[in-house]
Amino acid sequence: MKQSVLLISNSTDFMFKVLTAGLSRAGINFLHLPADPSVSEQAGKAHILILYLDESLARDEAFLTGVAGALSGQVLYLIGNKEELEDARRILPEGAVQKSYVRPVNIRDLTGDILALEKAGGEQAGRPRILVVDDEPTQIRVTSRVLSDEYKVFVAGSGSNAITFLKRETVDLILMDIRMPDMDGFETLSKVREIPGREEIPVIFLTGLNDGDVELKGLQAGAADFITKPFLPEVLKLRVRNYLELERLRDDLTLEVKKKTEEVVRQQDEIRHLTFQIVETLSGTIDAKDKYTNGHSVRVGTYAEEIARRAGFPESECARIYMIGLLHDVGKIGIPDQIINKTSRLTDEEYAIIKTHPVIGAGILKNITVLPHIADGARWHHERYDGKGYPDGLKGEEIPKIAQIIGVADAYDAMTSNRSYRSAMEQKQVRLEIEKGKGTQFAPQYADIMLQMIDEDTEYAMRETVHAKRNEEQE
Numbered sequence: 313m314k315q316s317v318l319l320i321s322n323s324t325d326f327m328f329k330v331l332t333a334g335l336s337r338a339g340i341n342f343l344h345l346p347a348d349p350s351v352s353e354q355a356g357k358a359h360i361l362i363l364y365l366d367e368s369l370a371r372d373e374a375f376l377t378g379v380a381g382a383l384s385g386q387v388l389y390l391i392g393n394k395e396e397l398e399d400a401r402r403i404l405p406e407g408a409v410q411k412s413y414v415r416p417v418n419i420r421d422l423t424g425d426i427l428a429l430e431k432a433g434g435e436q437a438g439r440p441r442i443l444v445v446d447d448e449p450t451q452i453r454v455t456s457r458v459l460s461d462e463y464k465v466f467v468a469g470s471g472s473n474a475i476t477f478l479k480r481e482t483v484d485l486i487l488m489d490i491r492m493p494d495m496d497g498f499e500t501l502s503k504v505r506e507i508p509g510r511e512e513i514p515v516i517f518l519t520g521l522n523d524g525d526v527e528l529k530g531l532q533a534g535a536a537d538f539i540t541k542p543f544l545p546e547v548l549k550l551r552v553r554n555y556l557e558l559e560r561l562r563d564d565l566t567l568e569v570k571k572k573t574e575e576v577v578r579q580q581d582e583i584r585h586l587t588f589q590i591v592e593t594l595s596g597t598i599d600a601k602d603k604y605t606n607g608h609s610v611r612v613g614t615y616a617e618e619i620a621r622r623a624g625f626p627e628s629e630c631a632r633i634y635m636i637g638l639l640h641d642v643g644k645i646g647i648p649d650q651i652i653n654k655t656s657r658l659t660d661e662e663y664a665i666i667k668t669h670p671v672i673g674a675g676i677l678k679n680i681t682v683l684p685h686i687a688d689g690a691r692w693h694h695e696r697y698d699g700k701g702y703p704d705g706l707k708g709e710e711i712p713k714i715a716q717i718i719g720v721a722d723a724y725d726a727m728t729s730n731r732s733y734r735s736a737m738e739q740k741q742v743r744l745e746i747e748k749g750k751g752t753q754f755a756p757q758y759a760d761i762m763l764q765m766i767d768e769d770t771e772y773a774m775r776e777t778v779h780a781k782r783n784e785e786q787e
């Protein structure tokens with residue numbers, strides 16, 4: 313019987329990746345879960361539990377005792393450094409841990425141990441567990457004799473005994489008599505279903521009554537199958553074997569789907585993280601070029617994200633708007649430094665060059681297809697709601713919402729930042745300017761949100777603080 317391995321770890325560091333790669337290479341079927349309370353339910357289904365410790369997990373008394381309590385015949389391995397192993401062993405009950413591996417783990421040792429268990433599993437530890445519930449001792453003897461050379465058989469002489477047992481241990485299959493004194497098979501089954509973690513154990517009813525009504529009642533109660541007494545030993549064996557095989561295939565499939573899903577989620581997270589880092593790095597290079605607008609891109613991204621959130625954009629969209637905000641001025645990369653950093657008044661010609669940055673930016677970003685509309689913010693953040701902006705003179709709702717939002721955020725940050733020719737404006741003045749630009753420069757909806765944000769910002773914290781001045785002093 314193939315062993316299923318549950319690998320519990322909060323860490324996904326390099327050493328952990330080496331370990332999982334090693335297990336996969338050895339063809340070991342494992343599921344990785346983080347250490348949270350739901351693990352104990354999964355723990356009941358696995359044959360081997362591997363706890364990959366870290367400093368806090370090794371001392372997590374509640375979690376470790378929970379895992380120890382969920383064990384019923386499983387093999388428990390620990391992986392950790394020397395102190396972590398000692399800490400965990402102090403908490404876990406004596407004899408619960410089969411083996412400890414000191415990190416870095418010798419993968420061959422670990423996989424060797426698992427494969428050896430697998431080999432022995434057919435005979436001992438990995439045998440499917442069957443509970444036989446019957447009030448007739450002869451019947452119990454017959455049934456267990458037939459099954460015990462292939463399965464680990466437990467017996468219960470009554471419904472209430474079965475429930476007591478199942479509160480403590482779990483099994484892969486229950487064979488249950490229907491006619492029993494006190495509590496019949498139907499009642500027992502419904503009580504079993506109420507025990508946490510036992511909702512899904514398949515039950516085959518053993519019945520002496522060849523009665524359609526009973527079968528219907530049993531199926532409605534959630535019985536998996538019926539076997540009529542008296543039965544031929546070979547028939548019982550075959551029915552049980554087929555049923556367990558079916559269950560195993562179903563479990564394997566569920567595990568496989570879960571594993572694949574986790575892998576996909578992990579990869580998506582990595583890509584998202586990487587994208588964020590690249591975008592942040594790129595926006596840092598833009599800010600570095602313009603020494604008077606230090607941190608401008610980050611602030612515009614932050615303000616734009618908050619406006620979007622208040623406007624009711626979904627959270628994933630808000631995160632995207634933050635990134636688009638970070639990149640809105642990327643086109644300034646193409647503008648000569650001496651124009652960007654000029655402290656005296658710009659000539660008309662220089663101003664015309666500055667005004668090309670939205671088109672340059674959109675050109676840079678247009679090939680990034682993984683982030684849809686990423687170029688919109690760069691191209692249209694200088695458009696005006698009344699159509700008098702640049703580069704395309706878009707008007708009102710022709711301007712994409714993202715660009716409308718960034719337009720407000722950008723103007724707000726320009727006013728609340730120190731520039732070469734002036735310090736940050738008074739908050740009152742900024743508020744007035746936004747109010748004045750509502751419907752002409754700015755989309756009214758987003759200008760209103762900006763005004764609300766200003767009103768809530770009683771400390772005037774939303775502004776560039778000391779960066780520009782400090783830069784000047786350093787130079």
Ligand SMILES: [Fe+2]
Pocket residue numbers: 640641669693694722
């Ligand atoms: Fe700009």
